[in-house]
Amino acid sequence: MARMKFICDAERCIECNGCVTACKSEHEVPWGVNRRRLVTVNDGKPGERSISVACMHCTDAPCMAVCPVDCFYKTEEGVVLHDKDLCVGCGYCFYACPFGAPQFPQAGAFGLRGKMDKCTYCAGGPEENGSAEEFRKYGRNRLAEGKLPACAEMCSTKALLAGDAEVLTRIYKTRVVTRGKGEEIWGWSMAYGGSGKLADQPGGRA
Amino acid sequence: MRTIAHAAAVAAAAIWLAGCTEVAQEPGKSYAGKEDGKPYASDLFKGDKAKWEGALAERSLKQNEYVRMQDNKK
Numbered sequence: 576m577a578r579m580k581f582i583c584d585a586e587r588c589i590e591c592n593g594c595v596t597a598c599k600s601e602h603e604v605p606w607g608v609n610r611r612r613l614v615t616v617n618d619g620k621p622g623e624r625s626i627s628v629a630c631m632h633c634t635d636a637p638c639m640a641v642c643p644v645d646c647f648y649k650t651e652e653g654v655v656l657h658d659k660d661l662c663v664g665c666g667y668c669f670y671a672c673p674f675g676a677p678q679f680p681q682a683g684a685f686g687l688r689g690k691m692d693k694c695t696y697c698a699g700g701p702e703e704n705g706s707a708e709e710f711r712k713y714g715r716n717r718l719a720e721g722k723l724p725a726c727a728e729m730c731s732t733k734a735l736l737a738g739d740a741e742v743l744t745r746i747y748k749t750r751v752v753t754r755g756k757g758e759e760i761w762g763w764s765m766a767y768g769g770s771g772k773l774a775d776q777p778g779g780r781a
Numbered sequence: 782m783r784t785i786a787h788a789a790a791v792a793a794a795a796i797w798l799a800g801c802t803e804v805a806q807e808p809g810k811s812y813a814g815k816e817d818g819k820p821y822a823s824d825l826f827k828g829d830k831a832k833w834e835g836a837l838a839e840r841s842l843k844q845n846e847y848v849r850m851q852d853n854k855k
Binding site for chain 2: 644645646647648650651652656657658660661698699700701702703704705716718719720721722723727728733736737738739742743745746749750753
């Protein structure tokens with residue numbers, strides 16, 4: 576088994592937040608914690624792009640390197656997971672992560688920082704697979720059910736893909752070869768015809 | 782003299798090529814937490830890793846609508 580990865584096709588993402596909702600619903604993630612979120616650049620302007628971001632399950636994960644209690648581990652499939660029983664909620668992983676993936680729920684009446692929570696690639700954690708304890712701490716273990724992460728399987732435009740990196744590469748390559756790339760394949764001219772130039776679109780500037 | 786230069790060139794080439802080797806990307810730190818079970822150890826796959834990988838690969842490929850469209854045409 577090669578490495579399990581996510582890829583988000585910014586040409587397809589329509590900022591529907593379906594992936595965010597699927598993740599929250601699937602794992603019953605508490606209020607204030609977002610394992611997945613959408614980032615939009617050039618919001619409201621021609622050429623706007625959105626991308627779905629969560630833990631990228633890095634090959635050389637910086638969170639693993641900085642954790643003072645060594646609570647991170649990597650599965651055979653390359654999924655980065657952690658043991659919540661060991662986590663002290665120090666927040667080092669949050670500073671180290673370039674994607675802002677680690678989340679910290681507020682615990683207690685004074686808003687104390689709880690144990691770190693992040694995307695598990697729907698692979699649960701170090702508890703018995705499919706057990707109530709695993710669900711309570713880490714959410715549902717879809718990988719043990721032979722399923723892919725809920726966010727990717729729920730994505731209506733299939734912008735967000737999950738799976739073996741080699742399979743994802745083949746899917747993405749097929750797309751790019753079939754549709755082409757750049758401004759001409761998506762947006763105003765694709766939807767309404769006419770010029771594909773940004774300057775010729777309503778609200779576009781030369 | 783020529784033999785020494787030849788040997789040195791071969792050694793230099795070997796060292797240079799060694800730089801192309803993929804280095805281990807795993808952090809050298811140890812994991813201090815609980816052992817996690819294998820995902821294919823559940824009742825569904827009964828430890829059959831190949832069957833589990835096959836199930837995941839099938840679902841992964843279903844994300845490719847170009848393939849799905851061709852399947853529907855058949």
